[in-house]
Amino acid sequence: MTTVAQQPQAAASIGAEAWLRMYRQMVSIRLFEEQVNDLYTRALMPGLAHLYAGEEAVAVGVCQALRPDDYITSTHRGHGHCLAKGAAPDRMFAELLGKEAGYCRGKGGSMHIADPATGNLGANAIVAGSVGIATGAAFSAKRLSNGRVAVCFFGEGALGQGSLYEVMNLAQLWKLPVIYVCENNLYNEYTHYSETTAGEILGRATAFGIHAESVDGQDVRAVYGLATHLVEGARRGDGPAFLVCNTYRYSGHHVGDINREYYRSKEEELRWKSQHDPLKLLSGWLTEQALAEPADFERIQAEVKKDMETAVKFAIAAPYPSPEEVEQDVYA
Amino acid sequence: MPENGRELTFAQAVREALAEEMRRDPRVFIIGEDVAEAGTPFKVLSGLVEEFGKERVVDTPISEAGFTGLGVGAAMTGMRPVVDIMFGDFITLTMDQMVNQAAKVHYMSGGAWKVPMVMRTTLGATRRSAAQHSQSLHAWFSHVPGLKVALPSTPYDAKGLLKTAIRDENPVVFFEDKMMYKLKGPVPEEDYTIPFGVADVKREGEDITLVATSSMVQVALGAAAMLEESGISAEVIDPRTTWPLDEKTLVESARKTSRVIVLDEGYGRYGVTAEIASVIAEGAFYDLDAPVRRMGAMHVPIPFSPPLEDTTVPTEQSVFDAARKLCGKS
Numbered sequence: 001m002t003t004v005a006q007q008p009q010a011a012a013s014i015g016a017e018a019w020l021r022m023y024r025q026m027v028s029i030r031l032f033e034e035q036v037n038d039l040y041t042r043a044l045m046p047g048l049a050h051l052y053a054g055e056e057a058v059a060v061g062v063c064q065a066l067r068p069d070d071y072i073t074s075t076h077r078g079h080g081h082c083l084a085k086g087a088a089p090d091r092m093f094a095e096l097l098g099k100e101a102g103y104c105r106g107k108g109g110s111m112h113i114a115d116p117a118t119g120n121l122g123a124n125a126i127v128a129g130s131v132g133i134a135t136g137a138a139f140s141a142k143r144l145s146n147g148r149v150a151v152c153f154f155g156e157g158a159l160g161q162g163s164l165y166e167v168m169n170l171a172q173l174w175k176l177p178v179i180y181v182c183e184n185n186l187y188n189e190y191t192h193y194s195e196t197t198a199g200e201i202l203g204r205a206t207a208f209g210i211h212a213e214s215v216d217g218q219d220v221r222a223v224y225g226l227a228t229h230l231v232e233g234a235r236r237g238d239g240p241a242f243l244v245c246n247t248y249r250y251s252g253h254h255v256g257d258i259n260r261e262y263y264r265s266k267e268e269e270l271r272w273k274s275q276h277d278p279l280k281l282l283s284g285w286l287t288e289q290a291l292a293e294p295a296d297f298e299r300i301q302a303e304v305k306k307d308m309e310t311a312v313k314f315a316i317a318a319p320y321p322s323p324e325e326v327e328q329d330v331y332a
Numbered sequence: 333m334p335e336n337g338r339e340l341t342f343a344q345a346v347r348e349a350l351a352e353e354m355r356r357d358p359r360v361f362i363i364g365e366d367v368a369e370a371g372t373p374f375k376v377l378s379g380l381v382e383e384f385g386k387e388r389v390v391d392t393p394i395s396e397a398g399f400t401g402l403g404v405g406a407a408m409t410g411m412r413p414v415v416d417i418m419f420g421d422f423i424t425l426t427m428d429q430m431v432n433q434a435a436k437v438h439y440m441s442g443g444a445w446k447v448p449m450v451m452r453t454t455l456g457a458t459r460r461s462a463a464q465h466s467q468s469l470h471a472w473f474s475h476v477p478g479l480k481v482a483l484p485s486t487p488y489d490a491k492g493l494l495k496t497a498i499r500d501e502n503p504v505v506f507f508e509d510k511m512m513y514k515l516k517g518p519v520p521e522e523d524y525t526i527p528f529g530v531a532d533v534k535r536e537g538e539d540i541t542l543v544a545t546s547s548m549v550q551v552a553l554g555a556a557a558m559l560e561e562s563g564i565s566a567e568v569i570d571p572r573t574t575w576p577l578d579e580k581t582l583v584e585s586a587r588k589t590s591r592v593i594v595l596d597e598g599y600g601r602y603g604v605t606a607e608i609a610s611v612i613a614e615g616a617f618y619d620l621d622a623p624v625r626r627m628g629a630m631h632v633p634i635p636f637s638p639p640l641e642d643t644t645v646p647t648e649q650s651v652f653d654a655a656r657k658l659c660g661k662s
Contacts, residue, residue, distance in 0.1 A: 071409065105442030111468075114441035121408060122441055126432050131402015133433060139402055143361070143387070163428070166398025173393070240555035329443035329479050332501035 012041075016291035019282065022064055022220050023297065026056035027304045028281050029080045032089055033251075035312050036079065036110075039253040044316065046098055049110040052080035054250035057278035058183050058207065059084035062151055065231045071119045071137040071150040075109045077124030077183075077249070079182075081153050086118035088309060093315035100321040101314075107321075107329070127162035128154055133178070135167040138178035138240070141200060149177045149234045157188035159197055159204060168240065172208045175239035179230050180205065180298035183217065185249040190263045205242030217245030218276040222283065225291025248272040338521060340652060343376045343513040345487035347451075349494035352376070352416065352523060354384050356410060360498060363390040363399050365418025366615040372418065373607060377545035382403035386617075392587035396425035399517045400451065404434045404503075407449035412498060434503040434651050435478030449504075450497045451613050456502045456509040456597055457634045457645050466641075468546075468597040471604045473505045474574040480504045480528055481574045483548035488605070489572060492526030499525065509547035509597075515542075529576030533585070537567035540591040540655050543608055544570060548627075548646060549594035555651035574604055582608060583615030590621040591658050595646055622658050627651065 033053040039045040052059065055077075063072065063084035074081040082092060087103065095102025096110050103113050114122035121137060123129040134152030141148035158164055159182065171178050188196050205212040211233070215226045223245060230241040250273060252260045286292040354360045361384075362377065368391045371378035373412050374387060392399040398418060403413035423430070429626065434447045455468035473639055474481045480502055484490035497504040508636040519523070535556050549570045556566035571578055586592045592612050596604040605626035612624050613644035630644040 010425075049499065073405075101441065104440060107442050110438045113519065114437075114442040114444050116444050120404065122437065126428060129428065129432060130396060130401075132429055133405035133408065135398075136402040136405020136411075137409045138405075140406045140411045143406075144410055160356070163397045163401060166393070166395035169393055169395065169403060170402060208555050286434075310619055332438050332443070332447040332448075332482075 001249070008297045009189045011307070014285065018079070019286055020292060020296065020300070022060050022306060023226065023282050023286070024280070025060045026220065027087065027301055028277060028308070029053070029059065029083050030307045031077060031304050032092070035093070035308050037094070037251070037255055039071070040310070045096055045111060047255040048256055048265065049079070049096065050077040050254045051249065051251040052077050054081055054272065054278075055183060055217065055247045057220035057223050057282075058181070058217045058245040058247055059153070061220045062181055062227040065227035066149065066151065069255055070148050071121055071134065071141075073152050073305050074113070074123035074151070075130070075153055075155055076123065076125045076255055077155065078111065078113060078153075082113045082115065082120055082123065085114055085120050087113065087120065089311035090314040093311050095319045097315050098320060099315060099318040100325070101318040102302040103303050105321055105325065108154070113247045128158035128164050130154070131164050135171050135176060135178050136169065136174060138176035139174070141177055147178065147215065147235060149231050151181055153178045153181050153183060155188070156182055156184040156186070156193045156197065158182070160188070165204070167214060168205060168208050168210060168242070170211050171240040175237060177234035177238045179227070179234055180240065180242045180243045183247055184244055187249070187253070187264065188255070189253045190260070192263065201244050207235065210240050210242050211238070212242040212244070214244035214246060217247030217307050218278045220278055220282050230319075261311055338519060338583055339516045340487050340512060340519040340544060341489050342515045342517070343374060343518055345491040345519045346376050346494060346508065347378070347481060347552045348376070348519070349491040351380060351383065353495055354380070354388060356422045359410060359413040360414065361388040361390060362390060362414045363403060365392055365394055367391060367416050371658070372416065374510060379550055383601070386486050392584055397421050397429055398425040400429040400480045401433065403449050404429055404447055407447045407503070408445050410435065412453060414498065415451045417451055419465045420453045420455045421464050423453055423469055429471065430478050430479065430503070430505070435476045439478060442586045446501050448505045451503070451505045453505065454505060454510040455507045456511050457629065458641055459511060460636065460638060460641065462636040463633035468629060469505045470505070470574060470599045470601070474604060474607070478503065480576065481507070482528065482572065483507045483546040483574060484572065485512070485544070485546050485570050486516065487519045489532070491519050491527060492524050493528075493572060496528060501508070501527070511547060512550070513549070514577070526572065528573045530580035531569050531571045531581040532582070533567065534570050535566065535568040535598060537565040537589065539589055540593065540659055541567045541569060541589045542583045542593050542595060542651065542655070544568060544595040545574065545597070545604060547597045551648055552595055553645055554656060555647035558648060558652045559655055560662070562656065563647045564655060564661070566655060570640065571608070577611070579610075579615065580609050582612055586616035587614045587619040588621055593613060593622070593625045593627060593651065593654055593658065595627050595651060597629055598643055599631055600626050603628055625654055625658055627654060
């Protein structure tokens with residue numbers, strides 16, 4: 001963690017109900033991903049998926065700072081962003097199983113969930129593939145004066161793509177309302193980021209004069225507070241911002257990446273899970289502050305678990321698209 | 333073709349289409365390198381920034397991937413961008429944005445999002461600009477589902493096709509032959525559009541069909557005039573869009589004349605001429621009296637030296653010779 005966020009006023013001023021809502025969202029993402037892994041291991045899901053477990057505080061903290069009509073772009077590891085922005089688990093599971101009831105009518109799958117109703121411009125399977133789209137959405141927001149902000153989620157692997165620097169230059173030149181959220185989960189697929197990333201990450205943004213911050217991405221309060229501050233600034237016309245969230249993915253690069261000790265140790269994984277778990281950090285703080293008690297967390301977990309089971313059942317029972325749909329929607 | 337007498341250059345027709353669409357629809361904007369005060373190196377956009385301002389005629393850094401990607405996102409969220417890529421050779425820098433993003437957003441999202449964006453760029457050699465400013469790479473985009481590709485060959489078509497492109501709900505790539513910007517032709521003052529996927533018979537004939545795109549249409553018309561003097565009646569057909577492609581008109585003409593040359597300034601191998609020749613072979617096989625002949629750029633990087641460069645693209649004379657040979661009059 002390079003810097004610690006100042007205790008944000010916005011975060012201090014919201015009540016237990018809001019924190020419990022964020023807790024529930026993080027639990028939803030965690031349990032969603034457990035179901036995804038289960039669907040994969042039971043061979044019920046075609047292809048692969050990249051799980052977001054461990055990084056929940058980033059998506060939830062940032063998306064809670066957004067309006068429903070604000071935009072996000074997401075990544076191959078995108079389930080958390082989509083859920084945090086308001087996607088329904090049943091239609092997400094349906095998409096992961098290639099069913100017609102899915103958000104993309106089964107044509108996108110895990111890496112391409114998109115949903116105009118929640119401002120989700122789409123997850124993207126090209127690393128840094130959506131940086132232009134997010135910046136363009138911010139361009140529209142400014143031209144159309146609709147007060148919207150765009151958040152561009154990407155992993156630290158995207159720092160290796162030149163297009164990111166091209167659009168950050170444009171965003172700063174034109175003061176576009178876009179927040180570049182870099183989720184540094186330490187690994188570009190199977191390679192530690194220190195082997196791929198020269199210099200300081202924040203310097204990549206400050207070189208353009210973009211306001212840049214880093215935050216403990218496991219602490220949803222810190223993420224939410226800082227994101228709220230940056231989003232308010234962007235909405236006000238201050239231009240873009242860059243936020244590095246230091247985080248960790250609990251699973252491998254994808255569900256099939258099981259034997260991974262050649263690039264990271266089990267001890268490291270255990271350390272993050274035991275000492276930096278975003279759910280435990282929030283529940284611990286809420287308990288300490290007497291804003292909630294263990295029974296609250298147990299109840300939420302039980303409710304979410306039931307919801308996820310229902311959503312999975314829906315997706316499994318849902319029909320596949322009919323073969324003639326293959327040529328639909330190539331052109332609008 | 334209109335008869336009102338007003339003539340514009342190809343560049344003026346492009347500019348008029350843009351200006352009319354920008355007046356009609358406040359969501360339309362132009363973005364690219366040196367598009368504002370400079371009006372592009374070819375001066376195609378001169379005067380637009382004075383009328384529409386820098387908010388709608390947006391100069392960019394030299395970042396083709398960046399501003400093309402921005403165009404995709406802007407198109408998805410309520411704007412109608414016209415992205416200017418100065419030279420067709422620079423589309424290589426935009427490939428991820430065009431092929432993986434613009435072309436696929438609508439399909440991948442199950443129809444939820446759309447990308448009503450135009451990319452304007454150029455093609456064509458013989459301008460002494462060497463290998464990185466002379467290519468005709470329109471076949472690349474024609475290959476990709478989700479994109480449409482338009483190639484106007486006259487000022488009239490340039491205005492009508494560009495207006496259609498801007499009003500289309502899909503990403504359209506619009507290739508302009510930079511050697512043609514000063515070509516004059518009749519262009520009506522009124523608003524008109526030309527539908528995509530409708531070929532235009534530029535000249536009717538009976539003995540041989542010359543299918544030609546973009547820069548090659550004028551070459552084909554010149555060759556057709558020479559052929560007429562030697563007793564061969566050539567039909568010249570311009571598909572105007574390589575996708576959607578008007579297969580019906582191409583096949584009908586081939587069945588009528590029984591001989592076909594396909595002309596396109598892109599590379600022949602795996603190119604536009606290959607596709608069109610295949611469409612004609614499949615659709616008119618039993619009516620053909622000779623194999624479909626293809627003529628395109630030689631399969632070399634475009635050389636700088638004039639005598640070398642001039643040999644790389646079909647000319648009126650080379651088309652004339654090939655047509656006579658195909659008609660058994662060599």
